[in-house]
Amino acid sequence: MKSDIEAYLSERKELVERKLLELLPNLNDDSSGLYKSMRYSVLAGGKRLRPILCIAASDAVGGTVENSLPLACAIEMIHTYSLIHDDLPSMDDDLLRRGKPTNHSVFGEALAILAGDALLADAFYLIANEGFTKGLRPSILIEVIKDLSMAVGSRGMVMGQAIDLSLEGCEDVTLEASECVHTLKTGALIEASVIIGGRISGANVYQLSRLKSYSRNIGLAFQIIDDILDIEGGGETGKNRGADQRKRKVTYPALIGLEKSREIALRLTREAVEALNGFDEKAQPLRELAHYMGGRRY
């Protein structure tokens, strides 16, 4: 039997995937293959954690899924764009993602780059267009676009990837540098997902600061556990086992060992849950999501 959180996750995941399918129709006149390439990666599976975090944060302050769903899908489109570009030969040069051939292995580099570019731009269109259609307050939507573009541009995700690439092969990377990469590359979008979910559903300043604390803790925990899984393997990430190690990527386990990394991930998860102390039972999925994300596979 499924636990409550598993039921919650699979229900939200289905909503997100149905909406994504609707947003990326299988066009008959897609002669260039652009939509095919976008669809391939967006619909390639994954846990949809970022969009579910967005919906759960909205739920936590009493919002409706109807309002948070377009934002959640925009976040997943941006996440997918970042994966497509990160996998490119000139970046991480990965052939597999979630157990399937990466976008550029199937569609070629040019179309992979363009699919990523389109997903990024289309995500902002989705927010502006659906928010407008749904009658959401424009001032809130502008804040949402500010949060999201800040999280994924030169002050966030892209800078994280650039620093990560510049550190590859370095012998003397500090824990601080590694944490900075994690925060920018993975943490910023996770934080934005949670904040945006809260914002769209009317979270007040206090709630937003608690959601920020929650998301920072789970964001770092999530990355550390990803790095642990890369070493321990098991096919969950769908990457070749030890891919990060072979590329001498800067990771927590590489710097302080597996056991200490696990301890830190658990501490961060606990602190994430504590950050939500002032929230009522509507924040329960968000609390359980922290445990779920912090407890993957061990």
Added chain:
Amino acid sequence: MKSDIEAYLSERKELVERKLLELLPNLNDDSSGLYKSMRYSVLAGGKRLRPILCIAASDAVGGTVENSLPLACAIEMIHTYSLIHDDLPSMDDDLLRRGKPTNHSVFGEALAILAGDALLADAFYLIANEGFTKGLRPSILIEVIKDLSMAVGSRGMVMGQAIDLSLEGCEDVTLEASECVHTLKTGALIEASVIIGGRISGANVYQLSRLKSYSRNIGLAFQIIDDILDIEGGGETGKNRGADQRKRKVTYPALIGLEKSREIALRLTREAVEALNGFDEKAQPLRELAHYMGGRRY
């Protein structure tokens, strides 16, 4: 002595470049080189026609440069991102742009892709952030973001580039297919530049429709003239002469010859100016811009 339009262009160009310089500071701690790569291409020159069109359209309906300048810079950042990605080895594989080595020739492919990605995301941040700071109406800003993201995503510029790549080397490309590529790849952003300038300064529905007609005509004229210049050469584009021909790119001159292409460009320019018949003398720069763009080098 400079003509009025030349003085207008150089004044607006200077404003745009000063603002871009301010937006992309020369950071001391840019260890990854990301900002250096972004600055390199954004400050690599060019006529800044798109941002100037945005400002001129705003001027035409009585707006202030203070309000249109951030949008104009966001448009130039997006234009620059598209050039960086178009030049990549897997796309057009160009070594020169505006007479200088292309971004990836200087910074490598990975950083070139990331610089483009960052410029795209940062452009939306700029609009949301500066618009918010300046107290512009959020509902107008959302419309601006809708226009711009539509113009550059899978329904606009990126699709244009994807179709263009898919047609390379084809023997039987029609004039309609070629015009579709032009419209999406170049026209959509030019149209958005003009519309957004009008929108931010309170253009009414009638004015917006006239601005749309103006921009569609100059957009296509502009692309045709670019293609003519590619054949005639002369260093204005800074590309290797005949680069499009060697790649068998779909162009007007290739399909219907130089003379007929020139005729069409002139007709489009005339129609653009006529579209502004209902505007007063504040639209004079916009009218002269059409002549300027349509009359380059002949």
